[in-house]
Structure formats: structure tokens, C-alpha cells
Amino acid sequence: xxxxxxxIWTGAGDDAxxxxxxxxxxxxxxxxxxxxxxxxxxxxxxxCRWNCKAGKCxxxxxxxxxxxxLMCMTRLDTLDLSVPVxxxxxxxxxxxRDLVTDVSWNFRVKKSIKPFKPRKPDAPDGTWRMQQADxxxxxxxxxxxxxxxxxxxxxxxxxxxxxxxxxxxxxxxxTAALEMHPLDTEDRLSHMxxxxxxxxxNITKCCTKVCxxxxxxxxxxxxxxxxxxxxEYYDPLTRLFKVFTGK
Amino acid sequence: MSDYQxxxxxxxxxxxxxxxxxxxxEAASVKGLSVGLVCKSLLGKAHTVMAEGGMAAAMAHVDDxxxxxxxxxxxxxxxxxxxxxxxxxxHAKEAPxxxxxxxxxxxxxxxxxxxxxxxxxxxxxxxxxxxxxxxRTGLEMIRTLQDHGIHQGIEVYMEHxxxxxxxxxxxxxGAFGYDRERGRFRxxxxxxxxxxxxxxxRAFKITSNSWEYTGDGHALAYDxxxxxxxxxxxxxxxxxxxxxxxVRGILVTEGVRGEGGRLVNKDGKRxxxxxxxxxxxxxxxxxxxxxxxxxxxxxxxxxxxxxLTRDHVARCINREVKAGRGSPHGxxxxxxxxxxxxxxxxxxxxxxxxxxxxxxxxxxxGVDITTTPMEVGPTTHYVMGGVRVDGVTQxxxxxxxxxxxxxAGGLHGANRLGGNSLSDLLVFGKRAGEHAAKWAQAQKPSNxxxxxxxxxxxxxxxxxxxxxxxxxQVQLTLQDMMQDKVGIVRTENDMAAxxxxxxxxxxxxxxxSIDGNREYNPGWHTCLDLPNLLCVSEAVARCALDRxxxxxxxxxxxxxxxxxxxxxxxxxxxxxxxxSMKLLREPIVPLTDEQKKVIDANK
Ligand SMILES: Cc1cc2nc3c(=O)[nH]c(=O)nc-3n(C[C@H](O)[C@H](O)[C@H](O)COP(=O)(O)OP(=O)(O)OC[C@H]3O[C@@H](n4cnc5c(N)ncnc54)[C@H](O)[C@@H]3O)c2cc1C
Ligand code: SF4
Ligand code: SF4
Ligand code: FES
Numbered sequence: 001x002x003x004x005x006x007x008i009w010t011g012a013g014d015d016a017x018x019x020x021x022x023x024x025x026x027x028x029x030x031x032x033x034x035x036x037x038x039x040x041x042x043x044x045x046x047x048c049r050w051n052c053k054a055g056k057c058x059x060x061x062x063x064x065x066x067x068x069x070l071m072c073m074t075r076l077d078t079l080d081l082s083v084p085v086x087x088x089x090x091x092x093x094x095x096x097r098d099l100v101t102d103v104s105w106n107f108r109v110k111k112s113i114k115p116f117k118p119r120k121p122d123a124p125d126g127t128w129r130m131q132q133a134d135x136x137x138x139x140x141x142x143x144x145x146x147x148x149x150x151x152x153x154x155x156x157x158x159x160x161x162x163x164x165x166x167x168x169x170x171x172x173x174x175t176a177a178l179e180m181h182p183l184d185t186e187d188r189l190s191h192m193x194x195x196x197x198x199x200x201x202n203i204t205k206c207c208t209k210v211c212x213x214x215x216x217x218x219x220x221x222x223x224x225x226x227x228x229x230x231x232e233y234y235d236p237l238t239r240l241f242k243v244f245t246g247k
Numbered sequence: 248m249s250d251y252q253x254x255x256x257x258x259x260x261x262x263x264x265x266x267x268x269x270x271x272x273e274a275a276s277v278k279g280l281s282v283g284l285v286c287k288s289l290l291g292k293a294h295t296v297m298a299e300g301g302m303a304a305a306m307a308h309v310d311d312x313x314x315x316x317x318x319x320x321x322x323x324x325x326x327x328x329x330x331x332x333x334x335x336x337x338h339a340k341e342a343p344x345x346x347x348x349x350x351x352x353x354x355x356x357x358x359x360x361x362x363x364x365x366x367x368x369x370x371x372x373x374x375x376x377x378x379x380x381x382x383r384t385g386l387e388m389i390r391t392l393q394d395h396g397i398h399q400g401i402e403v404y405m406e407h408x409x410x411x412x413x414x415x416x417x418x419x420x421g422a423f424g425y426d427r428e429r430g431r432f433r434x435x436x437x438x439x440x441x442x443x444x445x446x447x448x449r450a451f452k453i454t455s456n457s458w459e460y461t462g463d464g465h466a467l468a469y470d471x472x473x474x475x476x477x478x479x480x481x482x483x484x485x486x487x488x489x490x491x492x493x494v495r496g497i498l499v500t501e502g503v504r505g506e507g508g509r510l511v512n513k514d515g516k517r518x519x520x521x522x523x524x525x526x527x528x529x530x531x532x533x534x535x536x537x538x539x540x541x542x543x544x545x546x547x548x549x550x551x552x553x554x555l556t557r558d559h560v561a562r563c564i565n566r567e568v569k570a571g572r573g574s575p576h577g578x579x580x581x582x583x584x585x586x587x588x589x590x591x592x593x594x595x596x597x598x599x600x601x602x603x604x605x606x607x608x609x610x611x612x613g614v615d616i617t618t619t620p621m622e623v624g625p626t627t628h629y630v631m632g633g634v635r636v637d638g639v640t641q642x643x644x645x646x647x648x649x650x651x652x653x654x655a656g657g658l659h660g661a662n663r664l665g666g667n668s669l670s671d672l673l674v675f676g677k678r679a680g681e682h683a684a685k686w687a688q689a690q691k692p693s694n695x696x697x698x699x700x701x702x703x704x705x706x707x708x709x710x711x712x713x714x715x716x717x718x719x720q721v722q723l724t725l726q727d728m729m730q731d732k733v734g735i736v737r738t739e740n741d742m743a744a745x746x747x748x749x750x751x752x753x754x755x756x757x758x759x760s761i762d763g764n765r766e767y768n769p770g771w772h773t774c775l776d777l778p779n780l781l782c783v784s785e786a787v788a789r790c791a792l793d794r795x796x797x798x799x800x801x802x803x804x805x806x807x808x809x810x811x812x813x814x815x816x817x818x819x820x821x822x823x824x825x826x827s828m829k830l831l832r833e834p835i836v837p838l839t840d841e842q843k844k845v846i847d848a849n850k
Contacts, residue, residue: 055607
């Protein structure tokens with residue numbers, strides 16, 4: 001059987017280093033399979049997260065040959081196996097050990113965003129009516145599997161470490177899903193402008209490119225949110241309207 | 248003395264899938280009650296996220312003949328009448344409200360033309376009944392519960408594993424575990440504990456289940472003295488991926504068949520028409536044409552045989568493969584591409600209705616399902632058996648210990664209908680949360696027994712002090728053996744051999760060792776999973792050996808028919824005082840006269 005070498009970031013803190021592991025390659029294998037094989041053969045303590053092995057849970061995020069990827073959806077036959085394949089943890093979050101990072105910050109950001117608040121039910125039985133066409137757009141955002149690869153690639157977090165001031169693309173998608181939800185009545189724009197720091201995003205679209213769910217993060221979520229923030233806060237007409245209506 | 252941190256709550260929920268989250272939300276809705284929620288993975292990654300097809304609820308949005316009585320009768324028939332009818336009735340009655348509640352919390356289901364929640368066909372359900380979002384319903388469900396749950400004041404402990412339940416006399420009063428990131432010990436003190444830990448699929452080699460499914464809740468309950476019920480009934484889903492090897496077992500949703508997918512063997516024959524069980528004779532289409540009319544919504548048509556119950560479809564596939572009529576990699580073909588004969592925009596339709604199946608095959612197998620049939624075969628999917636609970640309160644046979652979701656038994660009997668799990672999670676998750684809260688409020692303070700904690704800590708650390716083999720080898724051997732000997736086709740000899748094999752594996756598991764330290768060490772975690780896997784494997788094997796008939800998910804080659812002698816009892820497993828596993832046959836919960844009438848009316 002052919003073999004391949006995996007150059008994996010192992011260890012914790014200052015002691016972390018790349019280590020090479022060779023393992024057999026069989027048809028259809030993905031990077032996560034290789035990691036599991038290495039665990040079973042030679043490195044039983046090698047740490048990584050995974051659950052579904054089918055691109056559905058967003059647990060196995062890592063950087064394969066420098067690219068943010070789901071390990072379970074990265075087939076070895078798409079990689080050059082004549083040279084070592086590097087596998088590293090995500091860079092935008094504090095490192096824990098081996099391929100595992102501390103992503104808890106994301107969960108805290110989400111909690112700071114105001115939850116869904118529906119309008120009054122449409123029907124006497126307490127239910128609502130919505131057309132498929134109206135939910136299509138939001139369903140795109142709700143495909144998000146919270147892999148945080150978009151957070152990983154975004155330079156505002158990765159290079160500029162604006163974690164406290166910048167919610168990141170995942171949470172723009174989350175906010176857009178709530179704001180564009182046909183039933184929602186809450187207003188999260190000031191939060192997006194201030195705590196969310198959406199102004200830091202300069203629309204490089206790197207997040208869209210890495211999203212394994214193919215969510216058009218920048219065009220469909222971020223830009224419309226930015227436009228609404230602009231309309232709300234910088235458009236003189238809206239401001240005037242606000243003064244008069246008190247809304 | 249070991250070092251540990253103590254957390255105190257009124258209600259502790261173990262597991263943050265659909266059942267655990269729903270239970271925690273319900274308990275937290277009681278003013279002043281403190282609720283803790285523990286899970287092995289990050290929040291939102293539990294198995295529920297993987298569910299595809301939908302959740303069953305008789306809302307009658309697509310076919311107004313549907314109602315709770317039909318759903319109840321379908322569930323009982325599917326479970327071959329071993330179900331707890333109290334649960335089956337509550338489930339059928341309450342599921343619609345639980346689904347609507349999700350909508351009020353932000354879920355966005357696919358819609359009917361008149362703007363209501365759309366419902367789709369699924370195996371064993373008489374009418375289109377599954378609320379869904381494409382083929383990612385589980386994601387919609389868990390995310391809705393998660394995003395709602397984080398604002399309810401629940402304390403969440405992500406990436407924590409519970410290894411032991413703590414008792415004060417008869418009562419369960421807490422749990423012991425460790426955090427996976429640092430390996431530090433935790434004691435959770437609680438007045439009521441809800442188990443919502445999911446299933447046992449990792450006991451088998453070919454499975455659609457993740458690493459989390461090591462039967463922890465089943466084993467925790469058993470060790471605490473609770474009964475397990477129906478453990479012989481494991482669901483082998485008929486359609487898992489078979490090729491390439493690394494994806495073997497990954498699920499192919501039944502939704503493919505619900506949209507018209509047909510099963511054919513290597514000779515191109517649609518073999519499911521050949522063998523229709525008596526219970527379903529007058530509910531199956533006469534020919535392909537009628538089957539197509541059914542999946543496209545003709546109310547006068549009967550379902551195609553591909554949409555019979557999972558146990559039956561899985562066995563038919565197995566038969567084709569064994570008879571040499573299978574596909575090159577030991578499966579059969581599941582073909583959805585053929586619908587282009589019927590629909591002008593078939594390719595787009597398939598991508599819209601089955602987006603994640605489309606991607607899964609495209610990216611993992613290099614197959615375009617809009618043009619090419621898939622290769623599929625049975626995969627271990629779900630355990631019907633679980634902690635024996637009271638049908639109304641979800642309390643186990645141990646005071647203060649509740650169970651809900653896949654780790655609880657009773658609702659599904661011998662076979663679960665697709666879509667009945669997600670609704671189960673909501674209906675009984677809510678009930679467990681509600682009754683655990685009530686129980687907690689009525690309890691006097693309890694004591695944590697330091698000796699129990701000490702013992703649990705010692706057991707957890709033992710693998711570091713030993714110098715035996717690596718745990719992965721033991722796990723692999725176990726999975727191979729269970730697949731081979733206690734899998735989809737069972738015999739007396741195989742299972743007796745499996746029990747011997749399990750005894751030997753227990754010795755090996757007691758000696759496994761691991762290097763390194765306690766920080767995020769998957770090898771250590773695997774050492775601690777082994778006793779649970781062995782416990783549930785033994786329970787499955789013992790129950791399967793005792794049931795000398797074939798029924799639902801349990802198929803005995805040496806007793807291929809259903810037997811009256813086994814129609815009247817459930818198999819119960821209990822830990823004997825000497826620590827051995829004891830098996831009992833307990834009479835099934837009888838149907839009320841009302842329920843009998845409902846079943847007769849829906850024959
Ligand atoms: C691929 C796939 C598709 C499916 N599709 C459908 C479908 O379409 N419709 C349907 O009705 N059903 C479906 N099912 C079945 C259904 O998804 C599951 O039965 C259901 O989600 C189980 O939910 P749960 O809440 O009981 O457990 P889970 O969602 O599995 O959650 C278990 C939780 O317990 C935690 N846990 C476990 N052990 C411990 C421990 N020792 N300490 C702490 N925490 C622990 C885990 O971390 C996790 O949070 C599908 C299953 C699979 C695998
Ligand atoms: S488009 Fe904005 S959010 Fe996305 S990566 Fe670029 S800067 Fe970050
Ligand atoms: S938006 Fe895409 S990349 Fe970002 S977390 Fe969600 S699925 Fe991952
Ligand atoms: S393991 Fe779930 S996305 Fe990779």
C-alpha cells in the first residue's frame with residue numbers, strides 16, 4: 001500500500017513542534033482518516049476534535065497545507081502526497097494541544113447577540129405563515145455548522161487579533177439570519193456597529209472562500225448588514241425620520 | 248484525597264443533543280431552579296446535528312387525514328407491539344406542539360404552498376408526516392435549541408465526560424466526571440439527574456454513529472442499579488455508504504427513498520416488490536407507477552416497498568448481497584437519478600431536496616447522484632433499547648434518575664420509525680425536564696459520599712498506572728466481533744461465542760494503559776469508554792440470545808419467524824448484587840381498550 005507522511009503540529013505551549021508520521025493510504029481516504037490511523041498506530045494521545053465524519057458538525061476544523069479545511073472532507077487524492085502534508089490547528093484561537101484550539105470565545109460572542117424575538121402569531125392557533133421564497137434566503141445562513149473556519153481565515157481576527165471588538169464572519173452570518181428572519185422583530189444593528197465591529201470588515205471575501213457550507217458570507221450576509229448599519233446611522237433622512245417618530 | 252471541583256445544581260442534565268437541551272430548557276423554565284448541562288463535545292455538535300430526514304408529527308399539513316391516532320398506530324405497528332403504549336400515545340399527541348414550539352424559537356422549516364410547515368413521506372408513516380429542512384433537519388433542531396437555550400440561564404459544561412453516577416442510599420444525587428481539555432475532575436451535585444447521552448453505535452464496526460456513541464448513559468444507569476429494556480433491538484439502517492472504505496457506514500438518508508429513490512440489484516431488478524410482509528400487505532403499491540404517484544402526493548396511492556420499515560428493507564438488501572446480486576462493493580444500488588424520466592428539472596429538484604446527500608457523494612465518493620446510482624448497504628444506526636423509564640415522567644427505576652432520547656427505551660419497541668427519534672427527543676426531553684424539576688423541588692438535601700468520589704477518581708486514573716496494551720486495539724476487536732456475531736443476522740452459536748469473546752475482552756480492557764498526561768488525551772478517553780462499550784455489548788448479546796424469534800430490528804437466522812411466545816414480554820437487564828448481568832422477561836405494558844380500538848381502526 002502507498003504511504004504518505006503527515007507533518008502534524010503536536011504538543012502544547014512553547015513545546016509544540018511539527019512531527020512527521022507516516023501511514024498507509026487507501027482509496028477514498030480523507031485527512032481525518034489518516035489522523036485516526038496515526039492515533040491507533042503510533043500516537044495514541046494525538047488530540048483532535050471530530051464527530052460526524054461527514055461535514056455536518058463542524059468539529060474537525062484545521063489547516064491542511066496551510067488552508068483552513070474540514071479534515072473529514074479533505075480527500076487525500078486532492079493533495080500532493082509526494083511531499084509531507086502539513087496539518088495544523090486553527091490560528092485565530094488560543095492553542096490547547098495538538099490540533100485542538102480553545103474556541104470558547106465564539107460561544108461567548110454568540111451569547112452577547114440578542115436572541116430571536118418573533119412577531120405575534122398569524123393564526124389563532126398560535127402559528128405563523130411564511131412562504132418558501134421568504135425563508136430561502138435565511139435558510140442559506142442557517143446551514144452554518146459553526147466550524148469557525150471563516151473566523152480562522154479572517155485577517156481581522158487572525159492577524160489583527162481584534163477578538164474583543166470584532167464578532168467575525170460567523171456571527172455576522174448569525175446576526176443576518178436573525179435580522180432577515182421573516183418573523184423577527186428585534187433590532188441588532190447598533191450592536192453590530194458597536195460591539196460587533198462590522199466596520200472592520202473590508203470585504204476581502206476570504207471567509208466566503210473557505211466556508212464548507214458554501215454560504216455566500218460576504219455578499220449575502222455582511223454587505224446587506226453593512227448597508228443597513230449605514231442607512232440607520234449615517235443616512236440623514238433615516239435620522240430625521242427617527243427624530244420625528246421616536247423609533 | 249483526589250483533587251476535584253464541585254458544582255451544585257438542582258437538576259443536572261447529562262448530554263446536550265436534542266433530548267438534553269430540551270430537558271434543560273424545560274427545567275430552567277422553573278423559577279429559581281439551577282440547571283447544569285454537561286456534554287462530551289462542544290455545544291451544538293451532538294449527534295442530533297447529523298439527523299437528516301425530519302421529525303415526525305401528525306400536523307396534517309399535507310394530508311388532512313393524518314392525526315395522532317394514525318401516528319400512534321403506525322408507531323406501534325412499526326415497533327411490533329413491544330412499545331410502551333403510554334409513551335407511543337403521548338408522543339403522537341404531543342409531537343405537533345413540540346414542533347410548533349421550535350418554530351416559535353426561530354426554526355425555519357420548509358414550507359407548504361399555503362405557508363405552513365411542510366411534511367414529507369418516510370418509511371412506515373402512513374401519511375406525509377416529517378417536518379424537515381431539506382436533509383439537514385437535525386442541524387436546524389439542535390441550533391434552534393442551542394440558540395434558545397443559551398439565554399435561559401443554564402450552566403453549560405462543554406467537553407466534560409461523566410464517568411460515574413453518585414448515590415446517597417437509593418437515590419442518585421450527582422455525577423462524577425472530568426473536563427476533557429485539562430483532565431481535571433469534577434463533582435456535580437444535583438437533586439435530580441437526567442441522562443440524555445444518546446446511543447451505542449460505536450460497539451459495531453460499520454456504523455453511522457460518532458465517537459460519542461459509546462453507550463455511556465446506558466452503562467451509567469446500569470451501574471447505578473437501573474433497568475435497561477429491549478437491548479436486543481438495534482436498528483440497522485438499510486442505506487449507509489459502502490464505498491470508498493473510509494466512508495463505510497455513513498448514512499444515506501431515507502429521504503432519498505421518500506423523494507422516489509428506488510433500490511435495484513446488479514441485474515437492474517427492483518427487488519423490494521418481491522417480499523412484502525403481511526402486516527403491510529394492503530399499504531404497499533402494486534407497481535412502480537403507483538409508488539411514484541405516492542411519493543408525488545397522490546392520496547389514493549400506496550407507498551412503494553422501498554418505504555417499508557427499516558428492519559425489513561435492511562434484510563432484503565442483505566439477502567440480495569448474500570445471493571450474489573449485489574453491487575461491486577457489497578451493497579445494492581439506490582437510484583434517485585431515474586426520476587428524470589418523470590420530472591423535467593430532476594437534477595435541480597434533487598439538489599434542492601437532498602443537498603447534503605448531493606455533496607456527501609460528490610465530495611466523499613466522487614459520485615454525482617443526479618446522474619448515477621449510489622451504492623448502499625446496511626449500517627448500525629440506532630438503539631431502540633435503553634434505560635427503562637416511567638412513560639409519563641421518564642424516571643428510571645432508580646429514584647432521582649431520569650432518561651430521555653435515544654438512551655431511554657420503550658417508545659420504539661422492536662423497531663423505530665424514521666423521524667420518530669427527533670420528535671421523541673422533544674416530547675420526552677420536555678417531560679424529563681419537567682418531572683426532574685418537580686422531583687428536585689421535593690427533595691431534601693443529600694450527601695455526596697467521599698468514598699464513591701475517591702473510587703471514581705482512582706478508576707479514572709488507573710490506565711496511566713498500568714502498562715498493558717493500547718485501548719484502540721481492544722476497541723477494534725470488540726467492534727469487529729459485535730458486527731460479525733451480534734449484527735444484522737444472528738444465531739445461537741455466534742452469540743454464545745460473542746459472550747465468550749466479551750469475557751476475554753473485559754480482561755483486556757481492565758489492563759489497557761496509556762501514556763502522556765490528562766490534557767486532551769484521546770487515548771485516555773478511549774480507555775474510559777471501553778467499560779461502557781463492553782457493558783452495552785454484553786446487554787445486547789444476552790438479550791438477543793434470549794429472544795428466540797425474529798422481530799423488528801432483531802433477526803435470528805435460527806428462528807426466522809415471529810413467535811407468540813415472545814410477543815408478550817420485554818427483555819430487561821439488571822445488575823445483580825454479585826455484579827453479574829441478570830436478564831428478566833417482563834410482561835409488556837398492556838394496551839387500554841381505547842388504544843386497542845385506535846389500532847384496529849387503523850389496521
Ligand atoms: C446520520 C444520522 C441521521 C439521522 N436522521 C434522523 C432523522 O432524520 N430523523 C430522526 O428522527 N432521527 C434521525 N436520527 C437519529 C437521531 O438523530 C438520534 O437518535 C438523536 O439525535 C439522538 O439524540 P439524543 O438527544 O438522544 O442524543 P445526542 O444528540 O446524541 O446527544 C448525546 C449527548 O450526550 C453527551 N454525552 C454522551 N455521553 C456522555 C458522558 N459520558 N458525559 C457527558 N456527556 C455525554 C454527548 O456529548 C451529547 O451531547 C439520525 C441519526 C444519525 C446518526
Ligand atoms: S470579508 Fe470581512 S469578515 Fe470576511 S474575511 Fe474578509 S474582512 Fe473578514
Ligand atoms: S459560516 Fe461557514 S465557515 Fe463560517 S462557521 Fe459557518 S459553516 Fe463555518
Ligand atoms: S467531523 Fe463533523 S465536520 Fe468533520
